[in-house]
Amino acid sequence: MQQRQQLFLILSLFLVFQTSNGHNITRLLAKHPSLSTFNHYLTLTHLAQEINRRTTITVLAIDNAAMSSLLSKNPSIYTMKNILSLHVLLDYFGAKKLHQITNGSALAATMFQATGVAPGVSGFVNITDFKGGKVGFGAEDNGGSLDSFFIKSVEELPYNISVIQISKPLPSAVAEAPTPGPSELNITGIMSAHGCKVFADTLLANPGAMGTYEDNVNGGLAVFCPLDDAFKAFLPKFKNLTASGKESFLEFFGVPVYQSLSMLKSNNGLMNTLATDGASKFDFTVQNDGEEVTLKTKINTVKITGTLLDEQPVAIYTIDKVLMPRELFKAAAPTPAPAPAPALAPEEAADAPKASKSKSKSAPGPASDSPADSPDGDPADQAADESAAASFKGGRFVAVGLSFMLMLWLL
Ligand SMILES: *[C@@H]1O[C@H](CO)[C@@H](O)[C@H](O)[C@H]1NC(C)=O
Ligand SMILES: *[C@@H]1O[C@H](CO)[C@@H](O)[C@H](O)[C@H]1NC(C)=O
Ligand SMILES: *[C@@H]1O[C@H](CO)[C@@H](O)[C@H](O)[C@H]1NC(C)=O
Ligand SMILES: *[C@@H]1O[C@H](CO)[C@@H](O)[C@H](O)[C@H]1NC(C)=O
Ligand SMILES: *[C@@H]1O[C@H](CO)[C@@H](O)[C@H](O)[C@H]1NC(C)=O
Ligand SMILES: *[C@@H]1O[C@H](CO)[C@@H](O)[C@H](O)[C@H]1NC(C)=O
DSSP, X not given: OOHHHHHHHHHHHHHOOOOOOSOOHHHHHHTOXXXXXXXXXXXXXXXXXXXXXXXXXXXXXXXXXXXXXXXXXXXXXXXXHXXXXXXXESSOOOHHHHTTOXXXXXXXXXXXXXXXXXXXTTTEEEEEEOGGGOEEEEETXXXXXXXXXXXXXXXXXXXXXXXXXXXXXXXXXXXXXXXXXXXXXXXXXXXXXXXXXXXXXXXXXXHHHHHHHHHHTTTOEEEEEEOHHHHHHHHHHHHTSOHHHHHHHHHTTEESSOXXXXXXXXXOEEEOOXXXXXXXXXXXXXXXXXXXXXXXXXXXXXXXXEEEEEETTEEEEEESSOOOOTTTOOOSSOOOSOOOOOOOOGGGGGGSOOOOOOSOOOXXXXXXXXXXXXXXXXXHHHHHTHHHHHHOOOHHHHHHHHHHHHHXXXX
């Protein structure tokens, strides 16, 4: 595969995220009883939700008999999710386009690729037009065998979603491999391998915080890990915290509920974290800025720059800077007459359930005397962020770096 093609596919992955739109895959498939098992499993694996949130996609559906053959191997629900996510192409292929593929063959990225768990090219599907109008499909890691064929177009809502039926499931050793349940996920391993090693190492060195993350992996967890350069520059400030401040600080980067990127884009507002404990709020605000998702506290604002893992119930994202909780840090700029904090109803914080924490905490951190009540704004942001900004000039650089990293990883 050519590098340019890969780069294009990777860039398209960054662009496919999209907020709610008209279609409902469950309803679309309900009109077709021969696809009911497939439909049922899209719901069970929560893929239906992801499909409904996206546009420009193609679902390769298989009938009840083909689903029975898949299910006869007793795959876990996590494995089933990988297999089915390989059947969702992140591009629109109506019947017409399928039969008119330039040069007869195309590679399509899939939702399996987008989860971040598909190594190499295993998340891509090869579509090839054969002589006589036959169209074959195969997973790209499948040794070139394309033995599943186009049967018919089921539903087409150009160019939002196309549902087509294929003759049998796409075999893929990688997608079919037994998938570890979330409790077997090595979240620090995933972070270490993809740009958040300093944060992961710091977390591993703090058994209290690490335990809190582990306790929440099964029930749903979203992690926002600061990239290495930013976190490294922040270490002196981290080391300055008390023991309980360190633990709360590390827990502040986890949210006790699964959040896909599209969920983050559509649910703006306050979010509790693993560090939230009664009066110690340790929350932050999620806010969209166009296609960007930012996380804000009264001290600073950071941007989500990439997705390391998105496999319900766990998602891990990278952030460009170190988000600072107001419970532990003061805005560095001299504060003008304290403006009233924007009134946020407590209900808004109910978005995220409380973390399951067994222990109680003493008041954290040396700077926790009084939360710095400076208005949100650039001067405070910049001052508080000096060290991180020195080594990180902005999200775009990070995004490009991340694409490059992903590309190397794919090669
Ligand atoms: C999609 O349709 C199904 C069946 O009609 C319904 O149960 C479900 O709530 C719908 N989902 C959304 C997001 O509207
Ligand atoms: C199709 O094939 C032609 C000639 O081999 C080549 O120049 C062109 O780049 C190919 N197009 C695509 C989209 O691969
Ligand atoms: C798809 O697979 C066929 C058959 O193995 C191969 O000839 C073709 O080059 C592949 N297409 C792409 C775009 O990789
Ligand atoms: C595609 O989605 C958009 C909203 O994103 C909607 O306005 C449009 O009607 C949809 N098209 C079809 C054919 O359903
Ligand atoms: C998780 O990954 C880290 C870093 O790669 C490694 O040191 C650790 O042994 C792994 N833990 C498990 C339980 O595999
Ligand atoms: C550490 O704390 C001391 C006392 O509060 C302060 O003077 C110093 O600037 C802090 N160092 C860093 C790196 O934040």
